Amino acid sequence: MSVSRTGATTKCPDQLAPETRTTTSNEEAFTAFFLEHESRLRRALVAAYGGDRGREAAAEALAFAWEHWDRVAKMDKPLAYLFRVGESRTRKRRTPVIFAYAENDAAEAFEPGLAPAVKALSVNQRTAVVLVCGFGWTLREVAELTGTKIPTVQKHLDRGLANLRHALEGRTDEG
Amino acid sequence: MKDEQLNRQLRVMVDGAAAPLSQAEVVLRASSPARKSRRDWYLTEHRLIVVAVAAAIVVVFFVPLPSLSLFNRLSHTGISSNQSPAATIPAGWVPVTLGDARISVPASWWVRYNSPDCPRGKEPGEVLVNPTPTGCSLPPPGDVPKNVIELYSFYGHHYGHLQVINGITVYWSGGNVYEVPSLGTAMAIQGPLGGRVLHTLTRSPEGRNTTTTVPKPLPVVDLSATPAGWVPVTFGDAQVSVPPGFPVAYPGQTSFCKGASASGPGGLLVDIPPGETVHCAVERHPTMVYWASVPLPSSVAFEHIQKKSILLNGVRVHRIPTAVTYFGYYAPSLGVQVIAQGPLAKRILGTLTRSPRSVALASGPAPAVPSSWQRLRFQGLAFAAPGKWPVLYTLSDYPFGWICGAGTLNHGPLPVVNLSYDKSLATMCWEEQSQLLTPQSPQDGLQIDSGPRTLSLDPVKPSFSEHCLSMHDLTVCPATSPAYSVLVLKVTVSGRTQPVIVSIGLAGNGMIARTILHSLRAGTSVAPRFQKFERATTSAMSLPGTIPPGGVALMGDELVDGTHPTLLYLDPATAVTGMMSKAQAEHDALRYDNAAGLRATGAVLATVTAPSDVPPAGVAPPSSATIGTVAWVVEVTPPSPIAENDCLPTGPTTGAACTSYVSHDYVVLDPTTGAFRISLS
Numbered sequence: 001m002s003v004s005r006t007g008a009t010t011k012c013p014d015q016l017a018p019e020t021r022t023t024t025s026n027e028e029a030f031t032a033f034f035l036e037h038e039s040r041l042r043r044a045l046v047a048a049y050g051g052d053r054g055r056e057a058a059a060e061a062l063a064f065a066w067e068h069w070d071r072v073a074k075m076d077k078p079l080a081y082l083f084r085v086g087e088s089r090t091r092k093r094r095t096p097v098i099f100a101y102a103e104n105d106a107a108e109a110f111e112p113g114l115a116p117a118v119k120a121l122s123v124n125q126r127t128a129v130v131l132v133c134g135f136g137w138t139l140r141e142v143a144e145l146t147g148t149k150i151p152t153v154q155k156h157l158d159r160g161l162a163n164l165r166h167a168l169e170g171r172t173d174e175g
Numbered sequence: 176m177k178d179e180q181l182n183r184q185l186r187v188m189v190d191g192a193a194a195p196l197s198q199a200e201v202v203l204r205a206s207s208p209a210r211k212s213r214r215d216w217y218l219t220e221h222r223l224i225v226v227a228v229a230a231a232i233v234v235v236f237f238v239p240l241p242s243l244s245l246f247n248r249l250s251h252t253g254i255s256s257n258q259s260p261a262a263t264i265p266a267g268w269v270p271v272t273l274g275d276a277r278i279s280v281p282a283s284w285w286v287r288y289n290s291p292d293c294p295r296g297k298e299p300g301e302v303l304v305n306p307t308p309t310g311c312s313l314p315p316p317g318d319v320p321k322n323v324i325e326l327y328s329f330y331g332h333h334y335g336h337l338q339v340i341n342g343i344t345v346y347w348s349g350g351n352v353y354e355v356p357s358l359g360t361a362m363a364i365q366g367p368l369g370g371r372v373l374h375t376l377t378r379s380p381e382g383r384n385t386t387t388t389v390p391k392p393l394p395v396v397d398l399s400a401t402p403a404g405w406v407p408v409t410f411g412d413a414q415v416s417v418p419p420g421f422p423v424a425y426p427g428q429t430s431f432c433k434g435a436s437a438s439g440p441g442g443l444l445v446d447i448p449p450g451e452t453v454h455c456a457v458e459r460h461p462t463m464v465y466w467a468s469v470p471l472p473s474s475v476a477f478e479h480i481q482k483k484s485i486l487l488n489g490v491r492v493h494r495i496p497t498a499v500t501y502f503g504y505y506a507p508s509l510g511v512q513v514i515a516q517g518p519l520a521k522r523i524l525g526t527l528t529r530s531p532r533s534v535a536l537a538s539g540p541a542p543a544v545p546s547s548w549q550r551l552r553f554q555g556l557a558f559a560a561p562g563k564w565p566v567l568y569t570l571s572d573y574p575f576g577w578i579c580g581a582g583t584l585n586h587g588p589l590p591v592v593n594l595s596y597d598k599s600l601a602t603m604c605w606e607e608q609s610q611l612l613t614p615q616s617p618q619d620g621l622q623i624d625s626g627p628r629t630l631s632l633d634p635v636k637p638s639f640s641e642h643c644l645s646m647h648d649l650t651v652c653p654a655t656s657p658a659y660s661v662l663v664l665k666v667t668v669s670g671r672t673q674p675v676i677v678s679i680g681l682a683g684n685g686m687i688a689r690t691i692l693h694s695l696r697a698g699t700s701v702a703p704r705f706q707k708f709e710r711a712t713t714s715a716m717s718l719p720g721t722i723p724p725g726g727v728a729l730m731g732d733e734l735v736d737g738t739h740p741t742l743l744y745l746d747p748a749t750a751v752t753g754m755m756s757k758a759q760a761e762h763d764a765l766r767y768d769n770a771a772g773l774r775a776t777g778a779v780l781a782t783v784t785a786p787s788d789v790p791p792a793g794v795a796p797p798s799s800a801t802i803g804t805v806a807w808v809v810e811v812t813p814p815s816p817i818a819e820n821d822c823l824p825t826g827p828t829t830g831a832a833c834t835s836y837v838s839h840d841y842v843v844l845d846p847t848t849g850a851f852r853i854s855l856s
Contacts, residue, residue, distance in 0.1 A: 034198045042196060043189055051192030059196055063205035099192045114184055133178075134185030164181075 030069050034062065037079050040135075044079075044145055045086045047130035048123050050099060057086030064089070080145050117167035125160030128153050133161070264375055269540055272379045273304050273326045276360035279375035280324065281368070282393070282540055294323045300366060302326065322366030328359055340376050393539045396684040397488040397528040405526070406614035409681060410445050410466055411658045412533035413490075413509040416526035417443055417464075418519070423614045425659065441517055443614075445659070462517030464524070468510060488528035509533070531617065531685025532662055536644075536653055541693035542686060548694075553594045553623050554675050555668040556649075557698030560621050560691060566592045590619040590680060617660035619687055620680035639665045648697040651677075662688055668697050 041061060046054030061082035065072045072078050099115040118126055127146060131137040132153075137145075142153045204210055264270075268279040271286055280286070284300035294301050300322030336347040346354045353373060354361045364373055401407050401416040408415055408423050417423065422442035441462035485492060487504065495503035495512060502521055503514035515524050548559045551566065560566075643652035654663035664677040677695070679688045 031198060034201065038196055038198075042193055046189050046193045055193035055196070058193070059201060059204055062196060062201040063210070066202055066205045099188050111181075111184060114181075115188060118185070118188070130185050130189055133182045134189060 026069050026073075029073060030066055033065065033073070033078070037082075038062065041079060041082055041086070043135055044083055044127065044131060047134075048087075048127045049090070050119070053090050057090040060089040061086035077144055080147060083145050084147070111168060113168055117164050120167060121160050121163055122156075124148075124152075124156040125163065128157040129160040129164060132157055265371070266543065268375065271302050271304060271326065274328060274359055275379050276326065276355060276358040277375075277377050277379040278302075278324070278326060278362070278372055280372055284322065300324070300368065322368045322372075323363075324365075324369065324372055325363040327361055327363075340374055343376055343378065345373075345376065394529050394533050394537050395489060396531055396534055398684060400488040400526045400528040402522075402526070406616050407526075408443060408445065408614050409530040409532060409617060409660050411468060411509065411511060411655075412530050413466075413506060413511040413513075414526075414528055414530040415443070415464070415466065415513060415523055417523055417614050419614070421462075421519075421614060425657075441519070443523070446656070462515065462519040462523070464513065464515040464520070466511060466513050487525070490528055492527065531681040531683060531688060532658065534685030535662055535679070535681065535688040535692055537689075542690045544690060544694050548690075551592065551594075552698040555671050555698060556623065556666065556675055556677070557696040558621075558623075558677075558691060559694035560592045561590070561619075561687065564590050564592050564619075564621070566594065590621075593620070593622040595622060595624045615660070617682040618680045619682045620678075621691055622678040624676040624678070637663055637665075646693070647695065649695055651692070651695065662692070664692070666695065 038058070042055060042058040045057040045061070048054065049057060064085045065078070065082055072081070075081055099118055118130070121129065124146065128142055131142050131145075132139065139150045139153045139157070143150045146153070264279045265281075267282050269282045270277050270279050280302050281300065284302055285295075286302045286304060287295075287306075288304045290303065290306060294303070302324045304326050306325055306327060338345045338347060338353075343355060344357055346356070351365055351369070352361060352363050355376065358378065362373060362376075364370070396414070400414075405416040405418055406421075408417055423445060424442055425445050426447070441464070443464040443466060445466050447465060447467055485494075487506075490506050490509060492504040492506045495505050495514065501514055501516050502524060503512060504524055504527060505512040506527065509529065513524055513527060515521070544559045545561075547562045549562045549564075549566070550557065550559050552558075637654040638656045639652040640655045641652075643650050645651075648669045650667040652665045652667075654665070657663065660681050662679045662681055664679070666675045666677050668675065679691050681688050
């Protein structure tokens with residue numbers, strides 16, 4: 001079941017007003033877009049800004065896409081645009097970067113120092129490390145998302161991994 | 176941790192940190208009113224930010240400190256020009272020049288040349304021009320006066336951040352130092368006005384290799400030198416203060432040295448020859464003070480003045496070695512020596528300071544005439560005086576610059592502008608009044624005497640300095656004697672043969688007198704302006720050559736508010752009545768005459784001629800008789816018989832009622848004879 005702009009259940013075509021009828025195709029296109037990009041956008045923003053702000057930013061960005069679908073649909077790189085929208089729409093909130101493990105994953109032997117180590121990375125380093133290493137993004141995809149060049153992403157990735165390993169190894173040495 | 180394990184844990188961590196979004200959640204969020212209002216605020220905020228940034232760009236680009244603005248930096252090449260735009264110099268600031276550079280500072284600041292570069296703590300500010308380096312850099316704020324400017328030659332190459340001030344390239348080399356290589360100058364500034372002084376920087380109009388042409392700071396009368404209740408007594412450029420009632424004698428008035436008054440509290444002898452300091456029997460009096468004019472050190476009676484000087488009330492003085500019972504100072508900058516003996520000697524000599532006369536006559540910038548002052552013209556002179564001073568026109572010849580009786584210039588408790596035609600001899604200084612004088616506080620006031628007999632009639636024969644001031648087409652020669660609490664000036668107006676004697680009261684710090692002096696101008700001779708007086712049966716716009724029967728009324732607009740006849744001329748044989756209300760006449764009469772005991776019953780007459788030159792009916796007055804003064808004439812009826820000497824010192828009378836007419840300048844006109852007399856003063 002699709003949902004209209006007002007959140008009501010979609011009605012039959014013959015019961016719709018002409019202008020409402022014209023939006024049906026848009027809704028379908030947005031649904032396809034949502035299914036394709038929601039997870040990527042959410043993961044990118046969560047990687048950058050943590051769970052709370054990242055999810056909030058992703059929701060805001062997708063809501064913006066819904067509101068301005070005519071414009072977003074024509075973009076070459078809508079994901080990068082919405083990434084910026086998500087950043088700007090949540091910029092005023094000083095939500096701390098928080099990473100948490102899902103409860104159903106608690107049984108797995110997670111490295112307890114991973115979350116603090118990731119949190120300690122810079123935004124660019126964290127984004128590059130999580131998206132490239134965790135989710136298999138290419139350097140180009142990350143570069144397009146953040147609006148930077150590939151060597152820059154490579155540098156962030158290298159330094160982020162080095163910092164991450166240094167933090168985790170130091171923790172291991174202490175333990 | 177292996178790479179695969181790290182990657183998996185990163186993925187799980189991120190996915191576990193934020194649950195997936197549903198499309199419904201997104202759509203509902205988009206339609207949320209709270210989000211819509213937040214979005215509106217974002218838009219508004221965004222627009223505000225854009226506007227603020229635009230405004231900031233405009234402000235930074237154009238507005239603050241035009242010489243420092245980005246616009247100027249972009250529009251100027253940084254190459255200094257020989258033609259520097261005119262800097263905005265605040266009113267009352269004076270220029271200070273070093274070589275090619277000129278800055279302006281408040282006139283009250285101290286300016287020192289070629290002195291050590293250590294501020295002396297002078298308030299409200301100091302300018303050290305071409306200071307001698309002694310390693311004394313500007314201390315941190317708080318240790319020095321608020322404003323300190325050092326202006327020195329600079330031809331080095333330590334340029335820093337570039338600025339353009341009044342078209343001149345200035346380099347801020349850090350701290351408070353600004354270098355101007357194009358003018359071979361550098362400045363160190365400190366204090367709240369330092370920046371404003373910096374922005375008065377211009378190229379000196381005299382150009383390179385000129386010497387500094389900065390006027391010296393005005394001397395200052397140390398008003399605190401006079402103890403409360405004491406009376407300042409001035410002599411030349413000096414002033415001492417004495418207790419109230421302490422006898423003060425001027426030349427020819429040494430009566431307190433003999434007779435009954437010899438047992439008094441002592442006395443101050445002013446302006447006595449240096450060699451005659453002990454002629455008054457000092458042993459008879461507790462305190463004796465001798466004050467002599469000593470323009471040059473070589474003429475000091477006591478040849479061995481101490482070389483070491485002290486600063487007394489802002490004046491550098493040398494002790495005069497005298498007998499044990501004497502105590503004396505010599506002040507070369509004031510040209511006086513003061514020697515005293517007795518219990519009050521040191522206290523009186525401790526009040527020695529500059530006189531207001533020295534401030535009034537000091538070289539320097541002319542003070543601005545306050546807007547509240549009145550502009551006046553009289554006998555070819557244009558001048559200004561405080562607006563609250565009443566203007567009195569008189570035929571009387573009052574003494575000038577002479578300490579006489581209860582007053583100096585004034586004829587009452589308040590300062591006035593007394594404009595005298597000097598047609599008649601005033602009886603101000605009686606012989607008995609001048610025999611023993613108590614000190615009179617100097618008073619403000621202004622008197623201008625224009626009559627041909629001014630100098631010959633005055634009881635004091637003044638002597639004027641050969642060093643005259645040339646100002647505004649006038650030659651102004653100050654009197655060297657008398658030189659007491661009145662500044663007497665002989666002013667020669669270009670194109671006029673007869674000098675005008677200007678007497679200015681010297682009270683306070685002398686700045687009022689200085690302002691009056693510097694306001695003197697050569698004024699064009701302005702004939703009395705008349706307008707038609709509609710209420711008169713015969714009225715004219717100008718003085719007719721022949722007085723018609725019944726007289727003629729002329730109304731000037733120079734006095735009061737211009738709504739009343741201020742100048743009338745008529746056939747003296749015919750009284751004209753009803754030209755103003757009785758109340759108005761009385762008001763004006765009392766306002767200007769202050770003739771206590773008299774009651775105005777009508778105002779009818781005035782004159783444009785000297786009292787003795789009133790012509791008979793039908794006869795035109797000679798041009799020499801016209802004095803052009805304005806005068807109210809009021810018929811008065813005394814409530815009781817007036818004493819003969821008050822009403823009619825001379826001349827005819829019309830009886831016990833003594834019907835007469837009184838003008839504001841103490842002129843009495845008997846309408847039956849047309850004779851004018853001086854009375855009721």
